[in-house]
Amino acid sequence: xxxxxxxxxxxxxxxxxxxxxxxxxxxxxxxxxxxxxxxxxxxxxxxxxxxxxxxxxxxxxxxxxxxxxxxxxxxxxxxxxxxxxxxxxxxxxxxxxxxxxxxxxxxxxxxxxxxxxxxxxxxxxxxxxxxxxxxxxxxxxxxxxxxxxxxxxxxxxxxxxxxxxxxxxxxxxxxxxxxxxxxxxxxxxxxxxxxxxxxxxxxxxxxxxxxxxxxxxxxxxxxxxxxxxxxxxxxxxxxxxxxxxxxxxxxxxxxxxxxxxxxxxxxxxxxxxxxxxxxxxxxxxxxxxxxxxxxxxxxxxxxxxxxxxxxxxxxxxxxxxxxxxxxxxxxxxxxxxxxxxxxxxxxxxxxxxxxxxxxxxxxxxxxxxxxxxxxxxxxxxxxxxxxxxxxxxxxxxxxxxxxxxx
Ligand SMILES: Nc1ncnc2c1ncn2[C@@H]1O[C@H](COP(=O)(O)OP(=O)(O)OP(=O)(O)O)[C@@H](O)[C@H]1O
Ligand SMILES: [Mg+2]
Numbered sequence: 218x219x220x221x222x223x224x225x226x227x228x229x230x231x232x233x234x235x236x237x238x239x240x241x242x243x244x245x246x247x248x249x250x251x252x253x254x255x256x257x258x259x260x261x262x263x264x265x266x267x268x269x270x271x272x273x274x275x276x277x278x279x280x281x282x283x284x285x286x287x288x289x290x291x292x293x294x295x296x297x298x299x300x301x302x303x304x305x306x307x308x309x310x311x312x313x314x315x316x317x318x319x320x321x322x323x324x325x326x327x328x329x330x331x332x333x334x335x336x337x338x339x340x341x342x343x344x345x346x347x348x349x350x351x352x353x354x355x356x357x358x359x360x361x362x363x364x365x366x367x368x369x370x371x372x373x374x375x376x377x378x379x380x381x382x383x384x385x386x387x388x389x390x391x392x393x394x395x396x397x398x399x400x401x402x403x404x405x406x407x408x409x410x411x412x413x414x415x416x417x418x419x420x421x422x423x424x425x426x427x428x429x430x431x432x433x434x435x436x437x438x439x440x441x442x443x444x445x446x447x448x449x450x451x452x453x454x455x456x457x458x459x460x461x462x463x464x465x466x467x468x469x470x471x472x473x474x475x476x477x478x479x480x481x482x483x484x485x486x487x488x489x490x491x492x493x494x495x496x497x498x499x500x501x502x503x504x505x506x507x508x509x510x511x512x513x514x515x516x517x518x519x520x521x522x523x524x525x526x527x528x529x530x531x532x533x534x535x536x537x538x539x540x541x542x543x544x545x546x547x548x549x550x551x552x553x554x555x556x557x558x559x560x561x562x563x564x565x566x567x568x569x570x571x572x573x574x575x576x577x578x579x580x581x582x583x584x585x586x587x588x589x590x591x592x593x594x595x596x597x598x599x600x601x602x603x604x605x606x607x608x609x610x611x612x613x614x615x616x617x618x619x620x621x622x623x
Pocket of ligand 1 (some may be wrong): 231
């Protein structure tokens with residue numbers, strides 16, 4: 218795909234329809250067309266992913282098109298900015314076309330329209346969103362980075378389960394995903410996220426570094442895996458990868474793309490300080506440092522805070538006390554540690570090796586293996602507090618950006 222091409226997705230079981238649209242678009246430069254020879258409902262998961270990185274989705278509307286209304290709603294709610302064009306065949310009643318518009322389709326045109334006219338409609342609707350939206354409408358997910366003052370304190374446990382909790386609440390009929398969340402394992406050399414979620418390691422970040430490519434929509438579709446509970450994951454590579462292999466511009470591009478696709482980008486940071494952390498920290502809203510309250514922990518945490526603040530002065534930094542139960546009365550050590558870090562410890566992850574390791578062994582988030590455990594509840598509280606601090610108005614903006622201009 219040439220740089221700057223507009224991503225357009227064609228969805229129809231009718232190969233002749235896809236051929237016709239494909240030919241119209243092939244006659245004009247600047248379109249990168251992806252064909253899906255299936256109905257909307259059948260490719261819905263994939264369509265949602267495509268919607269996040271495309272400018273326009275074109276589908277063939279049959280008289281039964283409203284049977285696919287749920288698939289359409291899911292597509293529209295997926296967090297993408299793509300507009301949707303329905304091309305209705307001549308048997309489709311007016312009421313159905315009207316219904317599609319009410320569901321959120323941007324425009325409906327009859328398939329009797331001339332090719333030249335259809336090309337014009339496609340050209341107009343595929344104008345890149347960034348040229349037509351105000352800054353307020355643009356979807357920018359929130360980046361939350363998780364770091365640690367020393368290894369083994371529970372940072373990855375927090376990152377995995379925070380991402381899981383940010384996805385949304387459990388409802389009666391299973392988890393209804395109210396927010397789109399991706400967990401990115403940037404602990405490139407010792408990444409353990411894949412193991413926590415029973416996923417295979419992923420060489421995508423390594424290939425991105427080795428081939429010096431910027432992660433485009435195809436790269437991301439191939440690299441991101443979604444767990445059964447709906448959490449998207451970009452895992453770390455299996456083999457050894459030099460930390461300096463990644464270029465800061467690649468990381469800037471990756472985080473930028475992911476922010477457009479997700480409401481929350483949760484990042485498990487490496488213990489090292491490398492140049493490509495700068496774009497991650499510049500994009501981040503919050504950094505959570507899992508630490509302890511003893512002197513060596515406090516010294517290391519102080520260094521981390523100074524480093525993070527240096528990278529992004531407006532970053533909100535919170536120190537989470539790892540593997541320590543919240544005391545009823547704070548000891549002198551707690552008070553001194555909080556003072557040295559100029560913070561208050563709001564969240565404490567209680568020690569519970571059995572619960573933490575059982576979830577790890579089963580490759581499932583704590584919410585599925587030990588929903589009632591104090592550790593699970595504390596991480597749920599951290600997620601709830603983050604959502605609250607980011608502010609309802611911001612999340613509303615995110616929700617409305619799902620279908621701007623429709
Ligand atoms: N609150 C907890 N109580 C007891 N054990 C825990 C707790 N949280 C995590 N663990 C266990 O501690 C070990 C290390 O956890 P984790 O991988 O989350 O730490 P980390 O800080 O990311 O370490 P690493 O340096 O390997 O990245 C795991 O075996 C995990 O199950
Ligand atoms: Mg870790």
